[in-house]
Amino acid sequence: xxxxxxxxxxxxxxxxDDDEExxxxxxxxxxxxxxxxxxxxSSWEAYSLNWSLDLKVPSSxxxxxLEQLQNEQKDKIREKDLGLHLYSNDVAxxxxxxxxxxxxxxxTPTDTRxxxxxxxxxxxxxxxxxxxxxxxxxxxxxxxxxxxxxxVVQAILSQQPSTQSxxxxxxxENPEDDDIIKRPQxxxxxxxxxxxxxxxxxxxxxxxxxxxxxxxxxxxxxxRTTAYVSSxxxxxxxxxxxxxxxxxxxxxxxxxxxxxxLKEKPVLLQSSVEHSGGQxxxxxxxxxxxxSIFPGQVVAIQGHNPSGHCLVASKIIDHVPFSVSxxxxxxxxxxxxxxxxxxxxxxxxxxxxxxxxAGPFTTSDNLLFEPLTELLAYARRKQPQxxxxxxxxxxxxxxxxxxxxxxxxxxxxxxxxxxxKLQDYxxxxxxxxxxxxxxxxxxxxxDFVFPQPAFEIRPTDFSNQIHSISNPGxxxxxxxxxxxxxxxxxxxxxxxxxxxxxxGGSKQRLTNLAKHILNQHSFYPLYPPAEDVPLDFSLAxxxxxxxxxxxxxxxxxDLTHFVKVLSFGEEExxxxxxxxxxxxxxxxRLARGEGGGFFVEINYSGNPDSSSASVIRI
Numbered sequence: 001x002x003x004x005x006x007x008x009x010x011x012x013x014x015x016x017d018d019d020e021e022x023x024x025x026x027x028x029x030x031x032x033x034x035x036x037x038x039x040x041x042s043s044w045e046a047y048s049l050n051w052s053l054d055l056k057v058p059s060s061x062x063x064x065x066l067e068q069l070q071n072e073q074k075d076k077i078r079e080k081d082l083g084l085h086l087y088s089n090d091v092a093x094x095x096x097x098x099x100x101x102x103x104x105x106x107x108t109p110t111d112t113r114x115x116x117x118x119x120x121x122x123x124x125x126x127x128x129x130x131x132x133x134x135x136x137x138x139x140x141x142x143x144x145x146x147x148x149x150x151x152v153v154q155a156i157l158s159q160q161p162s163t164q165s166x167x168x169x170x171x172x173e174n175p176e177d178d179d180i181i182k183r184p185q186x187x188x189x190x191x192x193x194x195x196x197x198x199x200x201x202x203x204x205x206x207x208x209x210x211x212x213x214x215x216x217x218x219x220x221x222x223x224r225t226t227a228y229v230s231s232x233x234x235x236x237x238x239x240x241x242x243x244x245x246x247x248x249x250x251x252x253x254x255x256x257x258x259x260x261x262l263k264e265k266p267v268l269l270q271s272s273v274e275h276s277g278g279q280x281x282x283x284x285x286x287x288x289x290x291x292s293i294f295p296g297q298v299v300a301i302q303g304h305n306p307s308g309h310c311l312v313a314s315k316i317i318d319h320v321p322f323s324v325s326x327x328x329x330x331x332x333x334x335x336x337x338x339x340x341x342x343x344x345x346x347x348x349x350x351x352x353x354x355x356x357x358a359g360p361f362t363t364s365d366n367l368l369f370e371p372l373t374e375l376l377a378y379a380r381r382k383q384p385q386x387x388x389x390x391x392x393x394x395x396x397x398x399x400x401x402x403x404x405x406x407x408x409x410x411x412x413x414x415x416x417x418x419x420x421k422l423q424d425y426x427x428x429x430x431x432x433x434x435x436x437x438x439x440x441x442x443x444x445x446x447d448f449v450f451p452q453p454a455f456e457i458r459p460t461d462f463s464n465q466i467h468s469i470s471n472p473g474x475x476x477x478x479x480x481x482x483x484x485x486x487x488x489x490x491x492x493x494x495x496x497x498x499x500x501x502x503x504g505g506s507k508q509r510l511t512n513l514a515k516h517i518l519n520q521h522s523f524y525p526l527y528p529p530a531e532d533v534p535l536d537f538s539l540a541x542x543x544x545x546x547x548x549x550x551x552x553x554x555x556x557x558d559l560t561h562f563v564k565v566l567s568f569g570e571e572e573x574x575x576x577x578x579x580x581x582x583x584x585x586x587x588x589r590l591a592r593g594e595g596g597g598f599f600v601e602i603n604y605s606g607n608p609d610s611s612s613a614s615v616i617r618i
Contacts, residue, residue, distance in 0.1 A: 002027055004037040009057065012041055017058045025062045033073050043069060063424040067377060074145070143594040144363045144370045151378060154598065155615040157563040157583070189432040190352060190385040190478045198470035198543050201456045205449040208538040216537045217253065217527065221272040223545075224298040224320070225251045231321040234300065239276040240269055243308030250311070253527070254297045255280060262295050262498055269301060269311060281305065284312045285500075291316050292499035292512050296527030297520065319519045319568065350479040350606055354386035355379055357599035358486065358556030359440065360395040360591045361418070367400060369417045371591045374618055375599060376425045382601065383429065386477055390486045390556050390587075391440030393418050401444055410445035419457060419466075426462045436475065437468045440486040441534060449534050450487055450524070451543035472523040474546065480604050483550040485523040490514065490557040490586065492530045510562055514584040518549050518566065552604065553584045561588035561598045563613040581608040590618060 002023045009016060016022045030040055044057065047065050199205070228234045228251060240250035250271060257266035268280045283301070285291060293299070293316070300317040361372040379387055394414050400406055406413070426433050439446045439455055447453060452471035469475060472485035493513050516525060523544050529535040549568065568580045588598035596618035604611045 001030065001037065005030070005040060008037045008041040009044075012045065013055055014041070014044075015056050017056060021059050022057060022062065025059075025066075029066065029069055033069055035069075043072070060427045064377075064380060064428060067373070142363070142366060142368070142370065144591075144596055147596060150374070150618065152617040153614050154561065154617050155563060157565065157611075157613040188385070190434060191476075192386075192434055192467070193476045194467060194469055195474040195476075198473055199451050199453040199539050201453045203453055203539070205447065205536045205539060206534070208536050212537040216540050218273060218278075219541060220298050220522070221251060221253055221270075222274065224300075225272060225275075227320040228300055228317075233321055234317075237271075237275055237300070239279070240271055240301065240305060240311045241276055241279045241281040241308065242305070244305055247302060247304050247314070249300065249302055250275075251298070251300045252276075254283075254293050254295055254299060256295050257282075262293070262496055264498055264500075267293070282310045284310050285316075287312060287314055288316065288500065289502045290500050292318070292497060292516070294493055294497040294516065294526060296525050297516070298525075318516075320521070350604070352386065352478045352480045352604040353382075353384045353602070354388055354477070354482075354604075355382070355384045355599060355601050356388045356390070356554055356585060356587045357590045358390040358587050359392040359442075360398065360589060361389075361393060362395075362398070363591045363594050363596075364399055365594045367398070367406070367413065367417065369421065371596055371618055372418070372421060374596070375590060376421060378618075379425065380428060383433075384601070385432070386434050386436065387425075388436045388438075388482075388484070388554065389422075390438045390484060390554065391446075391471070392442035392444075392486075393437075393439075394444045396442050396444040414443075414445045422466055423462055426465045431465070433465060434477075435466045437466070438473055438484055438486055439468070439471050441471075441532075449536050449539075451536065451539045470543065472543065474550065480552065481548070481550040482552045482554065483523070483546060484554040486556055487524060487533060488557045488559075489517065489524055489526065490555055490559050492526055492533070494559065495530075496526060510560065510586075511564055511566065511584075514553070514555065514564065515566055515568075517555065518553065518568065518582060518584075521546055549580050549582050551582060551608070552602065553582055555584065555586055556588070557586050558589070559586065561600075561615050562586050563600060563602075563615055565608045583608045583611060583613065585613070588615070 005023055005026050006016070006019070026040055029035065030037065035043070044065065047053075047061075047068050048057075051061070051064075053061070225237055229236055235249050237251045238244075238248050240248065240252065250269070252269040252271040254262075255268040255270050256262045257268050264285060267283045267285065269283045270278065270280045272278070284303075297318065301311060301313050302315040302317070303311050303313040305311045355375070355378075357375055361375075362369040363371065394410050394417075395401065401410075408416075422435055422437075426435060437455055437457070439452050441448055441450055441452060446455065450471070454470045454473075455468035457466065457468055467475075469484075471487070472483065474481065474483045476482070490510070490513050493516055494509070497513065497516075499512070517523065523546070524533070524535065524540075553566075562585075564584050566582050566584050568582075583602070583604070585600050585602070587600040590597045590599055598615055598617050600613060600615050602611065602613040
């Protein structure tokens with residue numbers, strides 16, 4: 001039958017890139033879906049027309065071609081007459097590729113068919129990673145596969161209408177129709193620089209001492225104090241626990257007087273050892289119209305302490321001014337302005353297209369990683385410069401993993417279900433594509449510690465395109481600074497924060513939570529941490545702090561997905577150059593229960609105001 005397939009390709013004027021590999025895969029496809037050689041070649045002609053391919057059949061497209069054949073097979077099953085009964089197990093065997101035609105419709109010799117079935121697992125795994133290795137009966141259509149709408153835009157962040165708007169694709173429509181028109185032009189490879197100052201793989205962890213915890217908290221307060229004084233807007237802080245009739249300026253950390261959630265009445269302020277010997281003083285907030293505080297937050301307080309027992313706050317300053325004092329550094333002011341002009345001129349030409357998705361990447365009823373497959377198919381059409389995938393990849397909370405019924409190791413699931421699919425994606429996209437992977441503390445195949453080292457993955461053929469970074473981590477692509485953290489800090493802050501809004505004021509809770517991260521210059525400013533976060537203070541000093549506000553901040557969370565532009569500096573300065581802006585993204589979860597979730601597509605162009613982004617339901 002391989003000769004028949006090759007003859008059909010030749011009749012159509014098509015040449016094969018790799019005869020042996022392509023013919024073996026095509027034979028496998030024919031056996032899987034009971035296709036004749038002419039039917040297979042006809043399907044390839046439709047596929048090549050949609051993707052604007054020439055008369056050469058490349059082996060790198062076999063994975064995407066298999067996905068098209070799978071979709072066609074599912075459509076045929078759905079369109080069968082209601083009077084014709086088809087057993088679900090038979091459908092599962094057909095979709096699984098384990099269906100054997102005992103009647104010999106294709107009239108292929110038995111030994112050839114047996115050989116093809118023996119090699120079926122390797123070839124299907126190499127093409128699209130769709131091998132079902134868990135020996136579990138596959139239903140004809142999973143709840144995820146039976147959804148009616150795909151890639152529905154849920155929210156848009158754009159100042160101008162996007163020329164590449166995303167349309168809803170129904171199952172009864174062929175998503176490949178008019179793909180020649182919808183498919184964008186080939187992309188340019190983005191420059192990528194990854195921050196390597198985070199915990200390295202194999203580092204020693206969970207040996208932190210009380211001294212490490214003390215040094216971490218003390219350094220947070222001292223760095224904040226230095227920043228306030230260096231700005232030239234505030235005087236040297238004093239001991240807030242000393243009685244004083246005049247207004248004072250103090251810097252310290254918000255603490256809770258007792259165990260449990262922070263309450264407004266028993267709020268304490270702990271100053272640094274340098275200024276107060278680490279003493280705590282009660283903080284009175286009754287004179288404030290609005291505030292937003294949480295345990296571990298380092299703030300500046302303006303107020304007075306007439307009795308020495310209670311600091312009555314008149315103002316809370318939770319941000320660090322961006323300007324540098326001209327009186328202390330007169331010679332550096334001009335250099336700072338020149339650097340800012342150079343930065344603005346370079347940002348005017350910075351452009352980056354990326355797709356961001358956070359795990360889990362498979363639904364709770366199986367380990368087939370169907371949402372990831374759909375995401376990669378979408379990425380093949382949109383062709384982003386960068387694909388950012390955030391853990392968990394092998395979710396330790398998955399029902400099948402918790403039951404212990406899987407006959408594979410966690411590393412094998414990660415390698416076959418994730419890395420193999422990404423290798424196929426990169427091979428298909430070519431040298432212009434880049435993939436970023438960030439682990440999660442929920443990953444069953446990785447170290448349970450935060451901060452978390454990167455995955456040790458070594459895809460030899462694509463080592464310069466598939467990258468793994470630490471959690472949290474930062475990287476720069478096309479001069480666009482991107483910061484990510486997979487720990488659900490937004491949810492943890494939401495549970496611990498207390499706030500007061502002025503009468504008639506807007507309640508933008510998600511925006512305020514995200515601003516806390518940037519105001520504190522820390523990926524995890526909450527202390528004490530949540531019970532399920534294995535925070536190692538011996539690694540936290542270098543890993544959790546960041547010095548400048550990134551252009552894009554990615555914080556995956558179980559809270560409502562959003563894409564917002566956050567602004568900083570309006571209250572302190574009237575100069576527009578002093579206002580810094582950042583795109584903050586919560587992409588949601590790619591899989592939610594037995595159904596699909598959300599991901600985000602971003603087109604960054606120069607600055608957040610001129611950029612566009614969309615939250616898309618898969």
